[in-house]
Amino acid sequence: MSVPDGPPMSGYLDLLPAAMRDDFLGAFLAAFETVFTGLENTIEGLPAYLDPQSAPEEFLPWLAGWVALSLRADWPVETRRDFINEVVPLYRERGTPAGLRKLLEIYVRPINGGRTGDVAVFDDFDRPAHYFQVRLTLNEADPVRLRALQETARAIIDSEKPAHTFYALKIVTPTMRLVSEEFMAANPGTKPLILGHNTLLGTNDAPVAAGEPT
Template identity: 25%
Template sequence: MGETTMNDTAARLLSALPAIYRASDDDGQLRALLDVFERILLASGNPNAPAIADEIDAIPALFAPLGVKPTASRQTVNGPAAIQSEAHAPAPERFMPWLAQWVAFTPYRYFAADELRRIVAGIMPYYGRRGTRDYMQKVLDLCFGKIGMSSIDEHPKRGFVVGTSRVGVDTVLAVREPYWFRVEFRLHEHAAAGAHGAPHDLEERVRAVVEFARPAHTEYELVMAPHRAQPMKVERHIK
């Protein structure tokens, strides 16, 4: 081994020992032993085999789907303190499915990595509204707001209206459907052709998110519609 000094990285553990142990290490055997632990615990010097401390420092990036940017300091009773002093890269793509499950977003399989990063980063503030129409609307907008517009109608059937409804023509007598709503999804006119996949693929993705976000014990009708510049050709699917 080459000569080391007390200022070298390899001497950090040795410098933490009582002076009696440092003084008795004339042959450098203790220093060599501690150097092994130093490389495993604190600084390996090899990016392909990082030390435990390096892996711990990288943990914040695993929970940041969009990465972490340095932020300004804030004033505390003990003086200025950095809120986030270092930048971290976005979480690795292979880690995104686990992170999506960690925030309970079960339809993660239907989204590409870049889409999933945006969804995971934005969904947490909505969890206090789970089980509501507002929650489902916000989740649909978060997942598909760039390519289309969704609307939720809790009362799509207006019922019998005296003087207007005609039984057998535009009105039928039927049992009321409680806890039932309609979701309509319409593509934006500027949505790139093919960017959202084939129509049946898009429908499957929208349905998966509706299933995820809908209140328990409810039934729904999903209406897939093209953008308004195209003729209306709606497919209805009852759940």
């Protein structure tokens, strides 16, 4: 059955018998199809909005609200996505050293180029009671940046630790290396030379007491 020449017909109109195709019905279905097709596209794209890794950046606070998470505006977008994506399984470990360590690792990981294992939590202290320590190893040496990172780390710890506990936070930063990582990897057992730890720069003279002439 042939179809009269003319403008392309609506996709919905193509589904009707030829006898029911007229200009009025065609215009009506074309308008309806335009609206409904936009809705179909929106529905088809909905899963992308529910995935933290693909959702638009402006949609992330809404997703965070679904998992009872508060996102800091100064976090990189990758860090915000990772927190939303990984925080729900960690709720089972809230208030524990392991849970705190994993949360801090999510925050530290992008700073250290995706490396893990740069967070340690120590809570095996007899005295004082309810005391623990957190150590972060960061690939960052800028003092301003380090101050901001420390403030954020403290905010995470304060929100996750049990209310009756208190802690000390230690930030470990890069220092001068006199042996390359490549050399150490090729020579197992080699100890790094770390300035101020096992290496001195300058003389080993006794320090001058205050008030003595130099």
